[in-house]
Amino acid sequence: MSRTPIIAANWKMNMGPKEAKDFLAAFKNENTCEIAVDKVIVPPFVTIPAVMEALNGCKCIGVGAQDVSDRDNGAFTGEISTTMLNELGCTYVVLGHSERRQYHGETNAYINKKIKKALAAGLIPIYCIGETLEQRQGGQLEAVLGSQVKEGLEGLTAEQVAGLVIAYEPVWAIGTGVTASAEDAQSAHAFIRSVVADTFGAEAADKVRLQYGGSVKPANAKELMSQPDIDGALVGGAALKPDSFAAIIKASL
Numbered sequence: 001m002s003r004t005p006i007i008a009a010n011w012k013m014n015m016g017p018k019e020a021k022d023f024l025a026a027f028k029n030e031n032t033c034e035i036a037v038d039k040v041i042v043p044p045f046v047t048i049p050a051v052m053e054a055l056n057g058c059k060c061i062g063v064g065a066q067d068v069s070d071r072d073n074g075a076f077t078g079e080i081s082t083t084m085l086n087e088l089g090c091t092y093v094v095l096g097h098s099e100r101r102q103y104h105g106e107t108n109a110y111i112n113k114k115i116k117k118a119l120a121a122g123l124i125p126i127y128c129i130g131e132t133l134e135q136r137q138g139g140q141l142e143a144v145l146g147s148q149v150k151e152g153l154e155g156l157t158a159e160q161v162a163g164l165v166i167a168y169e170p171v172w173a174i175g176t177g178v179t180a181s182a183e184d185a186q187s188a189h190a191f192i193r194s195v196v197a198d199t200f201g202a203e204a205a206d207k208v209r210l211q212y213g214g215s216v217k218p219a220n221a222k223e224l225m226s227q228p229d230i231d232g233a234l235v236g237g238a239a240l241k242p243d244s245f246a247a248i249i250k251a252s253l
């Protein structure tokens with residue numbers, strides 16, 4: 001099965017509308033449009049309209065949001081709904097990022113509700129999972145990843161799982177400059193795929209795309225993405241500069 005790689009820029013709480021426009025003006029000169037991988041930019045909510053405007057209908061980059069509410073429009077101060085993301089033209093939504101789990105107390109069960117809400121609205125979830133250093137050193141890697149996959153995706157059909165993206169982001173590698181070795185990342189990805197196979201069947205496991213995230217940069221992107229179970233990258237810090245995000249996209253060739 002050949003899976004199309006997907007490379008996403010998670011801008012986190014960086015890049016207001018003006019900076020995003022400058023980024024995209026420079027990024028256009030990097031000529032990544034012809035590269036046959038899925039490219040995604042995930043700006044803060046308030047920057048999404050500026051990104052759409054700067055893309056000016058160009059379909060070679062998909063746009064995602066960094067979170068979404070599990071509720072319909074209504075009295076939920078500070079929340080953003082799937083209807084609003086649809087209206088803006090978003091294709092993807094990142095859910096369960098470790099920073100949401102860590103700073104906002106998001107659990108697998110709560111993220112599961114958001115995943116279902118996103119799927120019902122036709123958005124493609126990029127579901128983030130990953131262990132802390134303590135969990136890895138305590139021998140809990142597989143138990144943590146296993147329950148994140150099973151609880152986060154609970155109640156989904158095999159077809160829904162086949163169409164989404166799971167980002168494996170070891171928490172100790174996010175924003176630290178420490179990347180998982182290609183071997184460690186591959187072995188975690190193979191394990192995640194095996195859990196998907198056991199839970200949703202071989203076809204879903206074969207089709208679901210698994211991104212690696214955690215200090216991906218131009219220098220390590222090729223080695224990571226050439227592993228058999230790594231289908232792209234979710235990039236934070238190194239995606240804040242047009243040339244370095246473009247270099248990561250080019251590394252997928």
Ligand code: PGA
Nearest residue numbers: 174175214215235236237
């Ligand atoms: P990083 O972030 O590339 O800055 O480590 C990745 C992420 O959190 O998605």
